[in-house]
Amino acid sequence: MTAVTSSDPLVSLAQTRxxxxxxxxxxxxxxxxxxxxxxxxxxxxxxxVISLPDVLSTLAGQGSRNTNxxxxxxxxxxxxxxxxxxxxxxxSGAVFQNLLRNPLASPDVIGISTGASAAAVLGIVxxxxxxxxxxxxxxxxxxxxxxxxxxxxxRNGVSGYRLILVGIGLNALLxxxxxxxxxxxxxxxxxxxxxxxxxxxxxxxxxxxVPLLVSLVVLVPITMVLGRVLGMLGLGDDTARGLGVPVGRxxxxxxxxAVMLAGVATAATGPIxxxxxxxxxxxxxxxxxxxxxxxxxxxxxALIVLVADFVAQHxxxxxxxxxGVLTGAIGAPYLLWQLARTNSGGQxx
Amino acid sequence: MTAVADPTPATGGTRRRVPxxxxxxxxxxxxxxxxxxxxxxxxxxxKPIPVGTVLDAFLSFDPSNNDHLFVRVERMPRxxxxxxxxxxxxxxxxxxxxxxxNPLADPGILGVNAGAALFIVMGINFFGLTALTGYVWFGxxxxxxxxxxxxxxxxxxxxxxxxxxxxxAGAAANAAFVSLTTGVLLTSTDAFEQFRFWQVGSxxxxxxxxxxxxxxxxxVGIVIALFSGGxxxxxxxxxxxxxxxxxxxxxxxxxxxLAVVLLCGAATAAVGPIAFVGLAVPQVARMVTGPDNxxxxxxxxxxxxxxxxxxxxxxxxxxxxxxxxxxxxxxAIGAPIFIALVRGRKVAEL
Numbered sequence: 001m002t003a004v005t006s007s008d009p010l011v012s013l014a015q016t017r018x019x020x021x022x023x024x025x026x027x028x029x030x031x032x033x034x035x036x037x038x039x040x041x042x043x044x045x046x047x048x049v050i051s052l053p054d055v056l057s058t059l060a061g062q063g064s065r066n067t068n069x070x071x072x073x074x075x076x077x078x079x080x081x082x083x084x085x086x087x088x089x090x091x092s093g094a095v096f097q098n099l100l101r102n103p104l105a106s107p108d109v110i111g112i113s114t115g116a117s118a119a120a121v122l123g124i125v126x127x128x129x130x131x132x133x134x135x136x137x138x139x140x141x142x143x144x145x146x147x148x149x150x151x152x153x154x155r156n157g158v159s160g161y162r163l164i165l166v167g168i169g170l171n172a173l174l175x176x177x178x179x180x181x182x183x184x185x186x187x188x189x190x191x192x193x194x195x196x197x198x199x200x201x202x203x204x205x206x207x208x209x210v211p212l213l214v215s216l217v218v219l220v221p222i223t224m225v226l227g228r229v230l231g232m233l234g235l236g237d238d239t240a241r242g243l244g245v246p247v248g249r250x251x252x253x254x255x256x257x258a259v260m261l262a263g264v265a266t267a268a269t270g271p272i273x274x275x276x277x278x279x280x281x282x283x284x285x286x287x288x289x290x291x292x293x294x295x296x297x298x299x300x301x302a303l304i305v306l307v308a309d310f311v312a313q314h315x316x317x318x319x320x321x322x323x324g325v326l327t328g329a330i331g332a333p334y335l336l337w338q339l340a341r342t343n344s345g346g347q348x349x
Numbered sequence: 350m351t352a353v354a355d356p357t358p359a360t361g362g363t364r365r366r367v368p369x370x371x372x373x374x375x376x377x378x379x380x381x382x383x384x385x386x387x388x389x390x391x392x393x394x395x396k397p398i399p400v401g402t403v404l405d406a407f408l409s410f411d412p413s414n415n416d417h418l419f420v421r422v423e424r425m426p427r428x429x430x431x432x433x434x435x436x437x438x439x440x441x442x443x444x445x446x447x448x449x450x451n452p453l454a455d456p457g458i459l460g461v462n463a464g465a466a467l468f469i470v471m472g473i474n475f476f477g478l479t480a481l482t483g484y485v486w487f488g489x490x491x492x493x494x495x496x497x498x499x500x501x502x503x504x505x506x507x508x509x510x511x512x513x514x515x516x517x518a519g520a521a522a523n524a525a526f527v528s529l530t531t532g533v534l535l536t537s538t539d540a541f542e543q544f545r546f547w548q549v550g551s552x553x554x555x556x557x558x559x560x561x562x563x564x565x566x567x568x569v570g571i572v573i574a575l576f577s578g579g580x581x582x583x584x585x586x587x588x589x590x591x592x593x594x595x596x597x598x599x600x601x602x603x604x605x606x607l608a609v610v611l612l613c614g615a616a617t618a619a620v621g622p623i624a625f626v627g628l629a630v631p632q633v634a635r636m637v638t639g640p641d642n643x644x645x646x647x648x649x650x651x652x653x654x655x656x657x658x659x660x661x662x663x664x665x666x667x668x669x670x671x672x673x674x675x676x677x678x679x680x681a682i683g684a685p686i687f688i689a690l691v692r693g694r695k696v697a698e699l
Contacts, residue, residue, distance in 0.1 A: 102451065104520055164453065165687075166688055169629070170688070172628070176678070179548075179677050182545055182549070187542050187545075188538075194541070198535070273524065274527075278521065324531075326528065328529075329532070333525060336502045339521070340503075
């Protein structure tokens with residue numbers, strides 16, 4: 001940053017700013033291109049390879065009966081679901097990590113996703129439900145957990161630190177509920193539940209994708225707009241208040257948005273593991289400017305899910321695994337490599 | 350090590366600091382509570398055994414008396430394992446929170462338990478591991494691999510292992526290990542059937558063989574941990590200040606990290622990956638002691654076994670003649686207490 005040796009401080013400031021903007025745009029652009037490429041690949045590759053021109057003409061409404069079915073009913077909803085949940089989890093994790101100023105504070109650690117899982121496991125193992133009913137259970141589980149967390153942590157306002165501690169307490173409680181059901185159930189039932197908890201994109205159709213899409217069309221812009229002040233909240237509540245940020249209301253708004261993002265995504269595909277935890281640090285590491293990096297985090301989330309699902313479906317030596325098993329195996333090594341490579345650490349979080 | 354006059358950072362949020370005699374009294378009370386839950390753990394179960402018989406089993410052991418045998422062969426080792434595992438997890442959690450300077454750091458979230466779990470699952474699946482005593486070595490290697498990976502990755506670069514890099518590397522390693530473990534479990538119903546009970550965390554069926562196989566590791570780990578309070582205090586001051594005071598920061602991290610490997614590897618192998626103890630007990634202890642690790646460590650050392658053995662006793666009472674696994678109850682009992690404490694007063698930050 002200080003390599004600029006211009007004698008005029010204003011010129012050097014302007015140069016630094018331009019460089020920052022160029023970097024932001026190139027990071028977001030690069031990630032977006034990567035997402036589009038993997039998205040296209042996942043439409044092309046499958047049991048039968050369909051060429052890219054054929055895919056495009058099918059999307060334009062001129063496909064054969066065969067390609068219409070394979071692309072529009074099988075591969076497209078699955079790929080779209082992958083992008084959407086990736087964006088939702090990535091954004092949700094980045095918001096929580098920035099808001100609570102702790103790189104470990106993702107919705108999977110502070111109990112939101114665990115609430116969804118506990119409700120879903122209750123539905124699967126306890127009540128024998130399946131399908132959309134499980135999604136409803138999962139969403140209510142996430143929302144109820146968040147409400148409980150906020151209500152318990154409330155004492156003349158909510159401090160981030162207390163919210164985290166209450167969150168990990170609730171998380172432990174909910175995990176013990178899951179463990180109880182997992183050990184008291186029949187082994188096959190429990191394995192079904194394990195499959196759901198791992199998160200899966202297989203067999204997603206428009207019934208799950210459309211509600212998810214509609215929710216994200218509302219939630220993502222709200223989060224992005226509110227997220228503009230996350231950097232100021234990071235300076236501490238008092239400073240942010242001094243800068244004119246209505247701290248309490250903005251924080252509540254961001255929490256609601258992040259909880260809903262995690263909730264609708266979990267309802268659609270199960271709590272695909274670790275995206276929320278990994279996407280934020282990777283996004284911030286790429287942006288390298290100390291900003292909350294919401295957009296890069298969302299794109300990283302989408303990229304991890306798409307790549308993991310691609311590998312899960314097409315890797316020749318692996319059994320057909322749910323995507324949630326691979327997100328950790330794909331995202332984590334990258335984050336480790338990024339950490340090992342960072343020379344000026346400390347900005348990573 | 351104690352040349353630093355008062356390494357207690359002044360940033361702690363506690364308004365009311367407990368004076369030293371109060372802290373000593375607290376330790377004595379905690380030790381008494383450990384004795385009480387241990388005695389209860391030997392007496393309570395599917396077949397209750399009165400105090401007199403328990404004492405006889407110690408003082409005038411009669412090998413033909415079934416109750417005496419039961420106390421010595423089944424209840425005693427179970428209780429000892431509970432005490433050892435509790436102490437190990439409480440100390441390991443305290444150390445990790447100090448090294449990473451993060452209240453969310455614990456062997457569960459930072460991948461050490463997950464490393465142990467992965468190696469044990471591979472042992473079950475690929476080497477036909479069935480005996481708990483065999484778990485120890487796999488768990489131990491797994492915990493060591495995880496710790497070396499996390500520490501190695503975060504110490505690359507000019508600044509070395511900063512707390513934030515440690516936390517992130519730990520979380521990433523945890524993600525990778527859990528993914529691999531789930532992958533193995535989803536492809537093998539047999540391994541899953543065996544693993545799901547171990548994974549929850551249980552003291553059932555632990556005999557003297559298990560005690561003997563983990564005791565050396567946990568014993569050495571406890572000694573290192575209890576003496577590392579001064580070192581950890583310098584770490585919580587922050588790297589620059591610690592260096593300015595003439596402390597070797599890396600040595601402090603490596604010595605205490607070694608204790609974590611010994612404690613977590615052995616405890617995880619013996620009772621399964623119980624996560625909540627290492628996370629919550631140091632927080633509760635910190636409310637009494639403030640951030641001084643020289644007090645925090647002995648408090649965690651005594652409070653954690655109370656939670657683990659107490660939960661095990663309760664698990665045998667509420668589901669008699671069966672039992673509820675200790676891993677479920679440590680969280681089910683501990684979490685509400687923890688939440689109430691967190692809510693009830695101003696929390697002492699690290």
